Amino acid sequence: MELPIRLSKESREPIYHQIEEQIKALIAGGQLPAGTSLPSIRVLSKELEISVITTRRAYQNLEYQGFIRTTQGKGTFVAEIEASKKEEVTVSAVYHAIEKAVETALRHDYTLEQIEVVFQEIIASLEKKGGHNNDGKMD
Amino acid sequence: MMEKWIEINRLKKNVDDFQLGPMDLSFEAGTITAIVGNNGAGKSTLLKVLMRLAVQDEGEIKLFGQLIDSEAEGWKKRIAYLPQTLLGCDSFNGNQLRELVSKWYPTWDQPLFERLVKMYQIPLTKKYGKLSQGVQQKLNLALTLARDADILILDEPTAHMDIPSKQMLLDVIVEWMERGDKLIIISSHQAEDIRKLADYVVVMKEGQLLGKFEKEELTGQFKQYWMDEFIPNEPIPGVIDRKNERILVSKCAEETESYLASKQLKWLRAETLEIEEIITYMLIGKAS
Numbered sequence: 001m002e003l004p005i006r007l008s009k010e011s012r013e014p015i016y017h018q019i020e021e022q023i024k025a026l027i028a029g030g031q032l033p034a035g036t037s038l039p040s041i042r043v044l045s046k047e048l049e050i051s052v053i054t055t056r057r058a059y060q061n062l063e064y065q066g067f068i069r070t071t072q073g074k075g076t077f078v079a080e081i082e083a084s085k086k087e088e089v090t091v092s093a094v095y096h097a098i099e100k101a102v103e104t105a106l107r108h109d110y111t112l113e114q115i116e117v118v119f120q121e122i123i124a125s126l127e128k129k130g131g132h133n134n135d136g137k138m139d
Numbered sequence: 140m141m142e143k144w145i146e147i148n149r150l151k152k153n154v155d156d157f158q159l160g161p162m163d164l165s166f167e168a169g170t171i172t173a174i175v176g177n178n179g180a181g182k183s184t185l186l187k188v189l190m191r192l193a194v195q196d197e198g199e200i201k202l203f204g205q206l207i208d209s210e211a212e213g214w215k216k217r218i219a220y221l222p223q224t225l226l227g228c229d230s231f232n233g234n235q236l237r238e239l240v241s242k243w244y245p246t247w248d249q250p251l252f253e254r255l256v257k258m259y260q261i262p263l264t265k266k267y268g269k270l271s272q273g274v275q276q277k278l279n280l281a282l283t284l285a286r287d288a289d290i291l292i293l294d295e296p297t298a299h300m301d302i303p304s305k306q307m308l309l310d311v312i313v314e315w316m317e318r319g320d321k322l323i324i325i326s327s328h329q330a331e332d333i334r335k336l337a338d339y340v341v342v343m344k345e346g347q348l349l350g351k352f353e354k355e356e357l358t359g360q361f362k363q364y365w366m367d368e369f370i371p372n373e374p375i376p377g378v379i380d381r382k383n384e385r386i387l388v389s390k391c392a393e394e395t396e397s398y399l400a401s402k403q404l405k406w407l408r409a410e411t412l413e414i415e416e417i418i419t420y421m422l423i424g425k426a427s
Contacts, residue, residue: 009410015355046313051338051354052170107405 003039004031007048015050019058021093027067027078028089036078038068141167143204144290144322145189150198152188159184161198162348164341166322168289171312172351173333174326175418176343182326183223185343186294189324190220202290216244219288221279223295229268233261233278244286252285258307272299280308284315291315293325297332309335330415340414342421349421354414361412361420362392367405375399379425388412390426 005022007015026032038059039047045055059076062068066085070076105115145166152159159181166172174182187193189200191207200207202214228236233256241247256263259277267275276299283291297305309331316323325332333340333354340357342349364387372381376398377391389395392409399406412420420426 010408012409014359040317042313042316045338046309046335049334053338053353054355 002047003044005048007050015048016054016057016061019044019048019055020061021096023058023062024067024089025093027081028086028093032078034078034080038076038078040075141169142320144168144202145324146201146204147189148199148201150185150188150195150200152184152193152195154184154193157181157184157346159188159346160195160348164348164351166324168320168322169316170338171316171323171325171336172339172341173337174324174341174343175328175333175422177345177422179345180343181346182343183294184346186220186292186324186326189292190218191215216246217288218290218292219244219283219286220292221283221294221296223298225267225275225279230266232266233263236267236278236282237263240282240286244288246287248285248287251287252281255281255284255311258311259304273301273304276300277304284311287318289321291321291323293323293327295326295328297327297329305329305331312336330413333414333418340418342418344422344424357417358411358414360392361388361390361417361426362395363388363410363412364395364399364406365408367407370404379420388420390420 003023003026005019007018011018013021023032023038032038038044041052041055041059045052048055059068059070063070063076066079067081068076069079102115105118110118143165145164147162147164149161149163150159151161157179174185176182184193188195203217205214207214231239237252241249241252255261255277259274259281261274261278261281262270267278270278276296280293280296283293297308300308312323313336315321323336325336327333337354339351339353341351363382366385366387369384370381370387375387375389375395377389377393377395378387379390380388382388387395396409417426
């Protein structure tokens with residue numbers, strides 16, 4: 001199956017790490033349930049236009065951390081993972097997203113106080129719209 | 140660690156006043172390498188030397204760990220080579236060519252051949268000389284891929300092909316790589332071949348090897364910066380080009396960024412370059 005992975009040309013994060021994080025988020029968010037078959041290293045490399053060396057590194061790290069498993073001759077599959085681990089990924093994804101937003105603001109010379117005001121404004125406007133989703137899914 | 144299947148040491152070859160090498164180069168099982176360079180860079184000469192269609196003046200070539208010489212030719216059955224042009228075939232039709240080639244290769248995969256013929260709608264009863272360049276190329280490919288050799292060497296396989304045929308070939312090659320331990324060397328001017336297939340890029344210029352790079356080794360280094368303000372025209376570490384007063388191109392992101400940071404120069408956006416832009420910088424001599 002094709003994975004909805006998008007590599008950023010602007011990110012300072014190494015490519016293998018971007019792949020790792022996005023696959024983890026898909027697993028933690030339930031979009032890739034346990035047992036789902038993942039594309040082979042060669043197929044994913046073609047889709048993402050990267051070398052098999054990079055893709056293999058991402059898969060090896062994911063396997064080492066217990067998110068996927070490889071069965072000789074059969075392929076690579078999403079592993080069964082504990083709820084606490086899913087939680088960990090979700091928390092780190094949220095932190096990461098907010099960290100990036102704060103970095104953007106700092107790059108534009110905002111003070112921490114100004115950033116907090118913006119943050120509160122966004123929260124308030126979302127609450128007013130009722131637009132925040134509370135079902136635990138990540139978009 | 141992947142096994143080195145092809146090892147080239149101190150290779151040198153003179154053809155008239157052109158000199159290839161001296162160069163050292165190796166290729167590992169399980170990988171696809173794209174050879175790129177200007178016209179006349181020596182890509183085809185290198186492939187011909189590998190296939191013993193030309194003999195080097197100096198240096199040695201090892202295949203599967205064995206030195207190759209003209210005496211023992213067993214290795215030839217483990218390599219399938221697709222030249223740019225196939226000579227001496229004009230009066231044969233596809234069926235006859237298949238018969239000739241398949242006898243030579245014990246690993247001949249008839250179902251694969253048939254699938255490619257069907258996919259590319261290749262007429263097997265028409266004489267080779269009467270086929271268009273694109274169809275000739277498709278037939279050559281079917282005859283080469285179906286040998287199911289360990290090593291596949293393709294010299295500009297898609298040069299005359301239409302867009303859908305090129306796309307189909309990408310999938311065929313990916314599938315072919317998954318048949319087991321395989322190695323592909325592809326010489327190509329097509330950016331898409333390089334982006335979608337290559338693990339490594341070998342860059343050649345005027346007979347010389349500029350280097351063999353893992354693809355992300357290049358895309359991780361070359362970056363373009365949109366600066367916050369006008370940047371005076373003084374040398375900046377890593378910077379190889381300025382597209383205008385505010386766009387810098389660097390071949391070493393780390394060096395450039397630490398310099399810019401030390402001068403408190405900010406950028407609005409930094410982006411990696413496309414592989415074809417990087418290759419262009421290397422070939423026009425700005426990045427080597």
